[in-house]
Each structure stands twice: as structure tokens, then as C-alpha cells.
Amino acid sequence: MGDAAAIRCEGISKRYRLGRGRSGYETLRDRLARAARGLLGGGGAPGAAGANEVWAVRDVTFAVQPGEVVGLIGRNGAGKSTLLKLLTRITEPTAGRAVIRGRVASLLEVGTGFHPELTGRENIFLNGAILGMPRRETAARFDEIVAFAEIEKFVDTPVKHYSSGMYVRLAFAVAAHLSPEVLLVDEVLAVGDAAFQKKCLARMEAVNRGGLTILFVSHQMNAIRRLCARCLWLDGGAVRLDAPAEEAIAAYERAHLAGDLRGAARPGAPAEGASFVSWEVIEPRGSGPHTLNGLGTVRLAVTVEVRRAIAHGVHGVTLYDADNRVIWGWAAYNLRIEPGAVEFQYALDSLPVRPGRYTLHVSLYDENRMLDQWTCVPDLLVTTPPMTHPRDEWSGVLNTPCSLSLAPARAAPGAGAPGGDL
Amino acid sequence: MSANDAKAEVVIQPSRGWAALNLRETWAYRELLLFFTWRDLKVRYKQTLLGASWALVQPALTVAVFTLFFGRLAGIDTGAVPYPLFSFAGVMVWGYFAGSVTRAATSLVGQQNLLKKVYFPRLIVPVSSVFVGLVDLLMASAALACLMAFYGVAPTARVAALPGLVALAVLLALGVGLWLSALNVKYRDVGHMVPFLMQTWMFLSPVIYPSALVPQTRTVAGWEIPARALYGLNPMAGVLEGARWSLFGVGSAPGAAVLTATIVALVLLFTGAAFFRRMERDFADLI
Numbered sequence: 001m002g003d004a005a006a007i008r009c010e011g012i013s014k015r016y017r018l019g020r021g022r023s024g025y026e027t028l029r030d031r032l033a034r035a036a037r038g039l040l041g042g043g044g045a046p047g048a049a050g051a052n053e054v055w056a057v058r059d060v061t062f063a064v065q066p067g068e069v070v071g072l073i074g075r076n077g078a079g080k081s082t083l084l085k086l087l088t089r090i091t092e093p094t095a096g097r098a099v100i101r102g103r104v105a106s107l108l109e110v111g112t113g114f115h116p117e118l119t120g121r122e123n124i125f126l127n128g129a130i131l132g133m134p135r136r137e138t139a140a141r142f143d144e145i146v147a148f149a150e151i152e153k154f155v156d157t158p159v160k161h162y163s164s165g166m167y168v169r170l171a172f173a174v175a176a177h178l179s180p181e182v183l184l185v186d187e188v189l190a191v192g193d194a195a196f197q198k199k200c201l202a203r204m205e206a207v208n209r210g211g212l213t214i215l216f217v218s219h220q221m222n223a224i225r226r227l228c229a230r231c232l233w234l235d236g237g238a239v240r241l242d243a244p245a246e247e248a249i250a251a252y253e254r255a256h257l258a259g260d261l262r263g264a265a266r267p268g269a270p271a272e273g274a275s276f277v278s279w280e281v282i283e284p285r286g287s288g289p290h291t292l293n294g295l296g297t298v299r300l301a302v303t304v305e306v307r308r309a310i311a312h313g314v315h316g317v318t319l320y321d322a323d324n325r326v327i328w329g330w331a332a333y334n335l336r337i338e339p340g341a342v343e344f345q346y347a348l349d350s351l352p353v354r355p356g357r358y359t360l361h362v363s364l365y366d367e368n369r370m371l372d373q374w375t376c377v378p379d380l381l382v383t384t385p386p387m388t389h390p391r392d393e394w395s396g397v398l399n400t401p402c403s404l405s406l407a408p409a410r411a412a413p414g415a416g417a418p419g420g421d422l
Numbered sequence: 423m424s425a426n427d428a429k430a431e432v433v434i435q436p437s438r439g440w441a442a443l444n445l446r447e448t449w450a451y452r453e454l455l456l457f458f459t460w461r462d463l464k465v466r467y468k469q470t471l472l473g474a475s476w477a478l479v480q481p482a483l484t485v486a487v488f489t490l491f492f493g494r495l496a497g498i499d500t501g502a503v504p505y506p507l508f509s510f511a512g513v514m515v516w517g518y519f520a521g522s523v524t525r526a527a528t529s530l531v532g533q534q535n536l537l538k539k540v541y542f543p544r545l546i547v548p549v550s551s552v553f554v555g556l557v558d559l560l561m562a563s564a565a566l567a568c569l570m571a572f573y574g575v576a577p578t579a580r581v582a583a584l585p586g587l588v589a590l591a592v593l594l595a596l597g598v599g600l601w602l603s604a605l606n607v608k609y610r611d612v613g614h615m616v617p618f619l620m621q622t623w624m625f626l627s628p629v630i631y632p633s634a635l636v637p638q639t640r641t642v643a644g645w646e647i648p649a650r651a652l653y654g655l656n657p658m659a660g661v662l663e664g665a666r667w668s669l670f671g672v673g674s675a676p677g678a679a680v681l682t683a684t685i686v687a688l689v690l691l692f693t694g695a696a697f698f699r700r701m702e703r704d705f706a707d708l709i
Contacts, residue, residue, distance in 0.1 A: 012434070089432070090539065091707055092436055092437065092703040098433075098434040100431070100434070112539040113535075113536050113540065129457040
């Protein structure tokens with residue numbers, strides 16, 4: 001009976017080496033230099049390799065039955081995307097095993113394989129082939145795909161002239177018509193306007209009545225609630241909870257508020273150097289130490305444990321929104337830091353962002369050597385009351401108050417006055 | 423339940439050591455191979471004024487320059503074949519080989535967005551870049567036929583061997599291309615090295631001069647070196663001499679050189695494919 005699972009993972013794990021491999025590539029010179037150091041016996045630090053390893057996914061075991069729709073939740077860096085990359089065979093696991101039964105299609109990014117110089121028509125066929133759809137099948141569904149994407153007039157225009165909305169719609173339309181048996185989806189619904197997102201969700205639900213198995217990664221809990229009966233919560237690369245969707249989401253959100261999350265898997269902190277310890281909102285503080293409520297001057301503090309004097313410190317801070325977009329980034333250079341516990345305090349005039357969940361990421365270097373980086377735990381929760389358009393798709397990224405007054409035109413009569421229906 | 427269920431089953435686990443070539447899977451993706459080839463062809467001459475005629479303009483200009491400098495000024499002896507004809511055949515075949523190797527070497531890095539987002543047998547990428555050049559070669563062959571008619575050189579029955587020699591050039595380009603493309607993912611030095619490599623290789627191949635110009639033996643510092651035999655180890659020597667022999671019907675069949683080229687091509691192809699498969703599993707992480 002167990003064999004019938006559409007997806008079965010048994011202890012699947014993926015290890016990355018930091019510094020090499022994942023980011024940056026090794027040049028021949030590095031390799032030769034390393035080999036030379038090895039020959040001379042010592043010089044380099046062979047033991048350093050272990051400290052720079054990260055288990056992005058560790059010992060994950062679960063099974064998904066045919067026709068089941070399972071959501072994958074967890075904060076940034078919890079291993080969701082890596083798990084999907086393993087299941088789509090883009091990267092190989094370091095240990096463990098997974099078996100997928102049935103035709104697999106994946107949607108890790110919309111528009112993968114689109115070529116800007118080719119027309120919409122040509123890209124539909126190309127993208128179909130990349131996603132594993134035979135040409136005959138693409139041809140049979142061509143009209144349906146074009147209609148779904150609402151690009152009838154532009155099928156023979158190169159996609160480089162498309163608006164980003166058209167591009168996304170076309171890309172999703174191809175994928176939504178693949179008719180696979182197992183579909184792996186990563187956060188693609190984050191792009192595109194709300195109306196199209198709804199259409200895509202509806203399409204996925206419709207396809208699912210035909211027994212499609214879906215593994216679905218999203219930060220949008222509403223989409224997860226709507227689509228999935230069951231949820232896997234990943235934390236620090238491992239499965240923290242495998243439960244009915246409502247239960248898993250509730251537990252996940254409770255843990256968020258309580259600050260009880262491991263966050264991104266971190267390498268074993270080096271013995272020397274420094275490590276980030278904690279962070280908090282000083283003002284305008286909401287209900288908890290990691291909640292920001294209000295528009296006035298914002299002061300945040302991050303505490304770092306410095307174990308060795310830093311002569312040319314570089315400190316970077318980045319703020320991500322729930323869709324992993326960079327909202328704000330900043331860096332300070334030439335910091336001289338003495339050993340001990342140090343609090344970095346930032347002061348901003350205001351942080352007028354929409355209410356929701358954000359992630360702070362901080363890093364500390366001495367010249368070019370990374371001492372530590374940290375995806376701050378828990379996430380930053382912004383509870384400032386919304387002041388923007390009541391409809392979600394028109395409210396934007398910023399949450400800033402605005403006033404409107406009607407007055408006679410001051411200069412050119414052509415400058416249209418907005419309607420006064422507010 | 424699983425035994426009589428026809429559903430495809432994908433097993434994902436760490437591979438160890440030298441993986442099998444898995445050509446069956448690559449074959450299952452042959453349609454994608456054609457798509458990649460077609461896409462590269464289609465995109466190649468977009469937004470150019472001359473379009474596909476670049477495939478002819480480039481070799482024609484090269485041959486004009488070679489004829490002026492090597493044919494007229496240096497007076498290289500090409501026997502019964504007029505120099506322009508001789509060098510056009512060389513430039514055309516060499517151009518295919520060098521272009522294919524260069525394209526293949528950078529093909530994986532150029533497709534990195536795709537490699538990081540979708541799975542398909544990675545072998546398809548360098549293979550398709552070796553196919554793309556065949557269209558240019560075909561166009562150049564038509565031009566060569568016109569040139570032959572102009573010089574009054576009629577093809578003989580030996581021309582039947584030409585497809586075989588082109589196939590040899592394809593295999594050779596693929597063998598070298600597989601090695602370089604996989605290496606380039608890890609060491610970008612390859613990208614800088616390839617133009618120089620191809621230029622040097624061209625001077626070591628009978629493109630602008632016949633192999634006959636290389637002495638049988640040469641004495642260097644008291645050692646007698648079998649220069650011609652060493653030269654014959656260059657697989658492109660066999661391909662180029664063979665191509666001229668089949669096109670112009672002069673001289674004796676370069677059987678030994680073609681055999682050497684075949685052996686070298688097969689060795690490069692098998693080792694290249696094995697190396698590629700071994701590196702393949704880390705492509706998405708390294709690129």
C-alpha cells in the first residue's frame with residue numbers, strides 16, 4: 001500500500017558548503033593554489049570545511065498520496081525551495097532518497113526558458129518542451145493557453161515587448177495546461193495581479209479534480225488554506241510539523257509570534273570572530289519586542305557577540321518582505337569594534353511599510369572575511385494600521401498617509417484633478 | 423501494486439562514482455534538443471541587417487584575406503586545386519568545428535537560468551550547440567559548389583564520403599565541447615582559454631596550408647622527430663584532408679589520418695560524456 005504514494009521522501013538531505021560551491025565559483029587558480037597548499041602540508045585550514053557546511057534540508061521524511069494537495073510552509077531559509085529543487089532533480093541530494101510516481105512538472109519560476117527575441121507563439125512551444133510537454137499536446141492546447149493568458153492579440157509579438165503582467169500570465173498559462181500527475185509549485189503565485197492569481201488557483205483546483213498531486217510552497221497562508229488539506233511545516237531544514245493545514249498554519253503562526261523558530265540553517269559559528277545573538281524593536285514598539293506599530297522614528301537594535309577585535313568591520317542589514325523581496329538595504333563600513341557584547345542601533349525617520357511579516361537579515365565582515373550572518377529570529381511583525389487603498393491589489397508596498405483637497409487648478413488646465421469619490 | 427502500474431517512477435538519490443550515461447532518457451528528450459537547436463538558429467541573426475547571409479559573408483571574407491596573403495604573397499602550393507577553393511573548403515569545415523566547440527564550451531553557463539530552474543538531461547545543451555552550426559555549414563557548402571563550378575572543378579564519386587567526414591567533425595566537436603562545457607561550469611577560465619585554443623589549433627591544422635607542407639621528419643637538437651606522424655595525431659588534420667580529398671578528387675585517400683581522427687574522436691566523446699555526467703550533478707549548485 002505504501003508503494004502507492006505519489007511522492008515519498010525518506011531521510012532526504014542536502015548539504016551546501018558555504019563560500020565555495022553555492023555562491024561564487026572556483027577558478028582554476030584557486031584550485032591550483034589549494035592543491036599547492038595541500039602539497040606543502042598545512043598552510044591552509046583543512047578543518048575549516050566542516051564549519052562552513054550548512055544542511056539546507058536535513059533528514060526529511062514524508063509521503064504524499066495521489067490526488068493530495070500539500071502545502072509547504074516555513075520562513076525564508078527553512079529549506080522549502082531546496083526541498084523542491086531536490087524533488088525536481090535540479091540538484092542532487094547529499095543523502096536519503098525520494099521516489100516520485102507519475103509525470104512530474106515543476107513551476108519554480110514563471111517564464112523559465114522564455115527567450116525575449118521569440119514570439120509568444122514560439123515561446124509557448126519552447127516552454128512546453130522545456131517543461132516536458134510533447135509538441136503535439138502543446139499544439140492541441142495552444143488556443144486554450146493563449147485564451148487563458150489573455151494575449152490573443154500579441155501571440156506573434158516577441159515577448160521582449162510584453163508587459164510584465166502579460167509575460168507572467170503567458171508563463172503560467174503554459175504551466176497550468178501541462179496536465180502532469182505531480183505538480184511542484186514554488187511561490188509563483190506571488191507574481192501577477194490578484195485577479196490572475198485567483199484564476200490560477202481556480203485552474204489548479206479544477207485540474208486537481210482529475211487527481212493531480214500538488215506540492216505547493218507559499219508564504220500566502222490564504223492560498224495554502226484554500227488549496228491544501230494538509231501542510232508540512234519546515235523549520236531549519238527539517239519537518240517540524242506534518243498536520244492538517246489549519247492546524248499547521250495555526251501552530252506556525254503561534255510559533256512566529258512567540259519567536260520560537262530556528263530560522264535559516266546556520267553554519268556552526270566559528271570559534272573566533274563574532275555572532276549575532278538577538279534583535280528587537282526599540283520604538284515604536286507594538287505588542288511585543290519584535291512588533292513595530294506606528295509611523296514615527298524607528299529604532300531597531302541588533303546585539304552581536306564580538307570575540308576578537310575588528311579593525312575594518314563592514315555591517316550590512318537587509319529587510320525582506322514575505323515574498324522575499326528586498327524592501328530596504330543598508331551598510332556601514334570601516335567599523336572598529338572591540339570584543340564584547342555590542343548593540344547595533346539603527347535609527348530611521350520612518351518605516352512606512354504595509355502591515356505584515358518581514359524578515360531582517362544582518363551580516364558582519366572584517367574586510368572580506370565573513371564573521372557571521374543571521375536571518376533575524378523572530379520575524380519583524382508590522383502592525384501599523386493600513387492607510388492605503390482598501391482593495392489589496394491597489395494598496396501597494398508603502399503604507400503612508402495621504403490627504404486630498406480639491407481646489408481650482410493652479411497652472412496648466414491639462415493637469416487632470418482626481419475624482420472626489422473618496 | 424507497483425509491479426503492474428505503468429506510471430513512470432523517478433528515484434532521487436545521491437549518485438556515486440561514475441554514473442551511467444543514461445542515453446535513454448536523453449533520447450526521450452530529443453524533442454527538446456530540436457527545440458534548443460531551432461531556438462538558437464532563430465535567435466542567432468535577429469536584429470542583424472544581413473541576417474543569415476552572415477554564414478556566407480564571414481567565410482568569404484576570410485578566404486579573400488587568406489588568398490591574398492597565403493595564396494598570392496606567400497605562394498603556398500596547393501597542387502591542382504586553386505588556392506581560394508582549397509582554403510574555402512578548409513575555412514568552412516574548420517569554421518564549423520571551431521564555432522561548435524566555442525558555442526558548446528559556453529553553452530551551459532549561458533543557460534544557467536534554465537539549469538537552476540528546470541530539470542532535463544543537461545547533455546542536450548552542448549549537443550544542440552554542436553547541431554546549430556550544421557545549418558551554416560550547409561549554406562557554405564552551397565557557396566562552395568558555386569565556387570567549384572566557377573573554377574571548373576567537378577566533384578567525383580568520392581564526394582559520397584563527405585557526409586561521413588562531416589559526421590566525424592560533429593563527433594569531434596561534441597567530444598571537445600563536452601569536456602570544455604563541463605569544465606567551464608566550475609572553472610570560468612575555460613571561457614577565456616577557448617578562443618586562444620581554437621586559434622592555435624587552427625594554425626596546427628591544414629586549414630590555410632596542405633599537410634604536405636609539414637616535413638616527414640625534422641631534426642631538433644640531434645633528435646629526429648617524426649614531424650608528419652605527430653601532425654597526423656591532430657584529428658582535425660584527418661577531417662580537413664579527408665574533406666578536400668572527397669570534394670576535389672585529388673591526391674590519395676588520407677585513410678590513416680581519418681582512422682586516427684575517428685579513434686581520437688571516439689575517445690574524446692566517451693571520456694567527455696563520462697566526465698560530463700560526473701560533473702552534471704553539481705551543475706545547478708556550481709553555476
